[in-house]
Amino acid sequence: MIITPDRFGGGTDGHMKLYDGGRAPNPRRVRIFLAEKGLSVPIVPVDIGNLEHKGPAYTQINPYQLVPALELDDGSVIGESVAICRYFEELHPEPPLFGTGAKGKAEVEMWNRRVEFSLYQSVQAVFRHLHPAMAEMQVPQIPAWGDANKARVIEMLESFDVVLGQRPFLSESGFSIADISAGITVDFMKPARLLVPEALTNVHRWHAALRARPSWQA
């Protein structure tokens, strides 16, 4: 697809829309979240395989060139997948996916951050710095940094396995955004050429339960 500055219409049409990025982890996270809420938002595909998110049209929508992004009815744009999810959580609190009450909300945030800052970032580093297909996107590609992150991925999964031996989901609050974040990260391990060790039976059981949820196809 040819990228042109007016590819996305060049201005709001007064209707909410989600600029999506297909199979990449963060776009999936938002679509799964919406499916869990039973919500449907008009989707505008952004072709990240062809670097459309780096082009001038999308840069006008999100100057940080990341997908997904949510355009509101008033034309303002919310970037960052968890910020988009929180927007919908506030408007549609049921079922709660960010926890309830001060302690529950803090606990979900804690788990979501552990997933994002340690597990997700490590898988991402392995993918970006070791996968041959990322050589053009990730400049400089530093294989030593990719390698260093492999141990961190396993270490985090081992710690999650202990938790998931005690309860069905990461947070005591039950199924939450932390599980969505962690589940899409485990899925992301496949293109990153990483495997969940067989010994981590609780992680495997939890991941199978996520994959069995209808939302996981979103």
Add this chain to the structure above:
Amino acid sequence: MIITPDRFGGGTDGHMKLYDGGRAPNPRRVRIFLAEKGLSVPIVPVDIGNLEHKGPAYTQINPYQLVPALELDDGSVIGESVAICRYFEELHPEPPLFGTGAKGKAEVEMWNRRVEFSLYQSVQAVFRHLHPAMAEMQVPQIPAWGDANKARVIEMLESFDVVLGQRPFLSESGFSIADISAGITVDFMKPARLLVPEALTNVHRWHAALRARPSWQA
């Protein structure tokens, strides 16, 4: 200080306490947040210079060995600085530091994440992978990865300079946790041996305004 398993008492005494880490960025973030809220929480110092956060006593409190951590009256522990801040935001909503309303909350979260995932993580990578004092803590230390992050720090600050030319703080909601996160990150640039370019006058003005707030001494 000698680290012993009972250094922290080995169990709850029924009172909230904040396990603190001194001048490190994340402990500071929580103390500044509490000061902005006008709240005071009993503090238990954790000596990260002597790696006390990696010792058996603190590992029992936070298995991820990170500071700060908040122990609640019931003995449960909230880790992750932003999760701790959100706990207090829920209990003490005024002044709001995570935004108000669905759009305001999403917007603050968006800016806080842009700060954390791009600016903070890049400064941290420069510090951990290039500073000689970090050679023992950061294994392996990969100077090429530290160097690669220097450009990202400047790129993010340049983007913030544009925003801060249009309004006093990062979020349209006014002063928020995103400014606290960004401010402690700019402070963290000093030990990381990075400078805010002189040309970024809006960043300099904003940072001076943060430093002038009484909370910044917390």
